[in-house]
Amino acid sequence: MMQHHGLTDQQRDLICQHRKYCLxxxxxxxxxxxxxxxxxxxxxxxxxGRSAALPYADGLPRV
Known part of the structure; x- marks a missing residue:
């Protein structure tokens, strides 16, 4: 489950209830x-792999 930092228990409960409702x-x-x-x-x-911009020995990504 996602963590909601800085929220009160009541806010977390409302988020959980809303998520269950949506599902x-x-x-x-x-x-x-x-x-x-x-x-x-x-x-x-x-x-x-491409967006990670990892260096390759031959300069080409492995496919």
Whole structure:
């Protein structure tokens, strides 16, 4: 769970209640097909590696 620094117990309780309310209102997505997220995961990991600006021996990121 996220930490809320500098908040009172009452404020934290209100945030928790609001979060539970929002989650109860969210509708589940029924998809007849299994979602293929491998393309998204690959693009995300490549972007994370590039944005980290890590030095590479040959100057090129590993793919």
């Amino acid at each position: 109860s209102c969210a509708k589940h997505i029924n998809s007849p097909e299994k979602l293929d997220v491998t393309e998204i995961a690959t693009a995300t990991s490549r972007h994370a």
